[in-house]
Amino acid sequence: MKVEIRVFATLRRYLPELGIGEARIMEIEPGTSMGDIQEAIGLPADEVKIIMCNNLNVEPDVIAQDGDRITYIPAVAGG
Amino acid sequence: MAKKIVRIDMSELVATYENVPEKWSRWAGRGLTSAIVVDEVDPTCHPLGPNNKIVIAPGWVTGSPAAPSSGRTSFGGKSPLTGTIKETNSGGLSGQKIAKLGIAAIIIEGMPKNDKWYSIFISKDGVEFEEVGGLVGKGMYEVDELMWEKYPNKPAVIGIGQAGEMKLSNAGISVNDPENEPGRYAGRGGLGAVMGVRGVKAIVIDDKGGPGVEIADKDLFTQGRKKLTAAITEHALTKKDGGLHAFGTNVLMNIINEAGGLPTRNFSAGQFEGAAKISGEAVAENINERGGVGTTDHPCHPGCIIKCSSIYPDEKGNPFVSVLEYETAWALGANCGIDDIEYVAKMTRECNDIGLDTIEAGNTIAVAMDGGYLEFGDKEGAFKTFDEIRKGTPLGRIFGQGVEATAKAFGVYRVPTVKGQSMPAYEPRAIKGIGVTYATSTMGADHTSGYTIAPEIAGVGGKVDPLSNADKAELSLTFQAATAFIDCTGYCLFIAFPILDIAEGWAGMAESVAGVTGMDVTGDDVIAMGKEVLKMERLFNEAAGFTPEDDRLPEFMRDEALPPHNVKWTMADEVLDKVYAWVHED
Ligand code: SF4
Numbered sequence: 001m002k003v004e005i006r007v008f009a010t011l012r013r014y015l016p017e018l019g020i021g022e023a024r025i026m027e028i029e030p031g032t033s034m035g036d037i038q039e040a041i042g043l044p045a046d047e048v049k050i051i052m053c054n055n056l057n058v059e060p061d062v063i064a065q066d067g068d069r070i071t072y073i074p075a076v077a078g079g
Numbered sequence: 080m081a082k083k084i085v086r087i088d089m090s091e092l093v094a095t096y097e098n099v100p101e102k103w104s105r106w107a108g109r110g111l112t113s114a115i116v117v118d119e120v121d122p123t124c125h126p127l128g129p130n131n132k133i134v135i136a137p138g139w140v141t142g143s144p145a146a147p148s149s150g151r152t153s154f155g156g157k158s159p160l161t162g163t164i165k166e167t168n169s170g171g172l173s174g175q176k177i178a179k180l181g182i183a184a185i186i187i188e189g190m191p192k193n194d195k196w197y198s199i200f201i202s203k204d205g206v207e208f209e210e211v212g213g214l215v216g217k218g219m220y221e222v223d224e225l226m227w228e229k230y231p232n233k234p235a236v237i238g239i240g241q242a243g244e245m246k247l248s249n250a251g252i253s254v255n256d257p258e259n260e261p262g263r264y265a266g267r268g269g270l271g272a273v274m275g276v277r278g279v280k281a282i283v284i285d286d287k288g289g290p291g292v293e294i295a296d297k298d299l300f301t302q303g304r305k306k307l308t309a310a311i312t313e314h315a316l317t318k319k320d321g322g323l324h325a326f327g328t329n330v331l332m333n334i335i336n337e338a339g340g341l342p343t344r345n346f347s348a349g350q351f352e353g354a355a356k357i358s359g360e361a362v363a364e365n366i367n368e369r370g371g372v373g374t375t376d377h378p379c380h381p382g383c384i385i386k387c388s389s390i391y392p393d394e395k396g397n398p399f400v401s402v403l404e405y406e407t408a409w410a411l412g413a414n415c416g417i418d419d420i421e422y423v424a425k426m427t428r429e430c431n432d433i434g435l436d437t438i439e440a441g442n443t444i445a446v447a448m449d450g451g452y453l454e455f456g457d458k459e460g461a462f463k464t465f466d467e468i469r470k471g472t473p474l475g476r477i478f479g480q481g482v483e484a485t486a487k488a489f490g491v492y493r494v495p496t497v498k499g500q501s502m503p504a505y506e507p508r509a510i511k512g513i514g515v516t517y518a519t520s521t522m523g524a525d526h527t528s529g530y531t532i533a534p535e536i537a538g539v540g541g542k543v544d545p546l547s548n549a550d551k552a553e554l555s556l557t558f559q560a561a562t563a564f565i566d567c568t569g570y571c572l573f574i575a576f577p578i579l580d581i582a583e584g585w586a587g588m589a590e591s592v593a594g595v596t597g598m599d600v601t602g603d604d605v606i607a608m609g610k611e612v613l614k615m616e617r618l619f620n621e622a623a624g625f626t627p628e629d630d631r632l633p634e635f636m637r638d639e640a641l642p643p644h645n646v647k648w649t650m651a652d653e654v655l656d657k658v659y660a661w662v663h664e665d
Contacts, residue, residue: 009322009360020356020361020364021333052338075316076322076331077537078330
């Protein structure tokens with residue numbers, strides 16, 4: 001099954017081939033968690049502050065489903 | 080030397096130096112501007128009439144040596160936009176210079192009898208008035224330049240553009256930054272018009288030879304500021320290569336979009352397909368490619384170590400505009416359906432020059448688009464509206480009055496305001512806590528007065544579900560109270576992010592305040608003192624005629640479901656009424 005992966009802000013340096021807001025389409029095995037994907041694409045655990053799946057905050061142990069839109073986010077705020 | 084209040088009477092063109100009365104002596108920044116407005120401005124007065132005043136106050140620690148990111152200046156008065164009390168604060172050069180002159184607050188009252196325009200020069204030698212008819216009609220870029228040519232020592236310049244001269248409700252007050260750009264704004268609520276009513280085009284502050292800021296307990300101050308500095312430099316968001324340094328506040332564009340909370344096309348959707356193109360990442364790419372003076376790591380005043388500001392250069396690397404905030408890029412971009420960052424930058428420069436709040440300006444164009452004046456996404460058309468405002472055409476004057484006046488003029492029902500002030504860049508249907516802040520804040524719809532986005536989206540200061548209504552009244556009140564305290568300190572509100580996560584930083588902030596002022600303040604007093612400020616402001620608003628029924632979000636947010644989450648505003652009125660119930664109970 002396939003999922004879409006996006007990274008923003010300071011995490012973009014780990015997937016430098018992606019333009020801003022572009023997704024990497026990734027083939028995953030059933031049962032793969034958000035944390036597993038994070039590790040597979042080489043995002044350091046201490047730099048990922050928030051994981052969003054389909055526009056909702058999720059924890060790293062949530063299992064990805066086919067077609068999920070998954071986003072890894074570092075520390076951000078502003079306003 | 081004890082700090083003084085400088086009272087400036089524009090009817091007589093005289094300034095008097097007064098001792099700070101006991102009743103105001105505990106306060107600085109927002110606490111002081113609000114205390115003075117409460118004592119001296121009739122809550123029922125017309126904001127543009129002779130009985131309103133402008134009060135300007137630096138924070139408790141502003142101007143003290145090496146207190147990090149502490150140069151804020153508070154501006155207070157009764158708002159022409161909302162009819163409420165208003166405190167709006169800005170970075171830039173003014174706060175530190177006012178404080179170093181030994182001034183606790185400047186009160187400007189009265190209005191010239193002759194309809195003339197003046198500049199006010201304040202230095203260690205006192206206050207000088209000068210008639211400046213030649214500056215009338217000029218934008219802030221030129222005003223700042225002329226003031227630096229005229230006065231030595233690179234002074235602070237507080238000024239109004241054409242919008243303030245025309246007394247428009249969306250007129251902000253500009254403060255120059257270290258490069259003398261007019262990009263720092265006490266923008267919200269139309270206080271630029273209140274300054275215009277007083278006949279004041281510019282206030283120039285030269286602190287050379289001033290007495291500086293007295294520190295009551297140097298050891299305690301040093302201990303506090305070191306703890307705070309350590310928290311700022313350690314936290315992932317505010318450290319040297321963290322998100323705020325690298326991308327500024329616009330680091331949020333893609334994230335809020337991803338959360339489905341990015342108000343788009345006049346609050347009709349929660350995601351914008353062009354978000355990436357106007358995001359902080361896109362701005363940073365352009366800045367890095369263009370080189371020249373461009374930088375993403377710019378302090379809006381000397382001594383800021385978070386440096387969320389930036390200088391956006393033109394294609395040759397020359398200065399173009401500072402600063403493209405998240406709120407600004409959203410208001411003039413996503414909310415108008417515009418995905419061209421160059422147009423966003425051009426319109427931001429117009430706002431900075433004419434003297435307009437970018438949030439209200441963008442929302443105003445969006446509402447006019449909703450009313451059929453322009454198509455969403457029409458960037459040329461949007462850009463031209465600023466010319467109308469600058470020239471003061473009838474249409475321009477309507478736009479310059481902000482969202483509510485424009486919505487009426489164009490027959491629009493989707494009016495994203497609370498108490499007359501339009502909402503910033505977070506959709507309250509998708510992020511409920513910020514909706515409670517918009518509804519209940521003493522300032523009208525304002526994110527900075529209770530930034531629940533930190534735990535709701537960013538996982539800072541805890542993690543809560545943005546889509547849930549649960550416990551949001553308490554959350555918003557806690558943030559509103561903490562913010563009211565920080566707004567008294569002179570520290571930039573962005574210190575809140577590290578100190579919400581790092582307890583030592585929170586304690587350090589309070590210790591630095593205690594060290595400078597000699598007051599007995601600890602981290603445990605922050606919320607209680609913040610609530611004292613909120614109470615003053617709330618009671619002013621009540622006396623001005625506001626009731627709990629004014630603490631509501633607009634009707635359309637209860638009726639229209641917002642994609643992608645397809646959520647409505649469902650917070651019970653009783654929950655909103657609870658937020659300030661303590662004012663009459665405690
Ligand atoms: S963090 Fe940004 S807004 Fe705050 S003082 Fe520094 S440059 Fe100014």
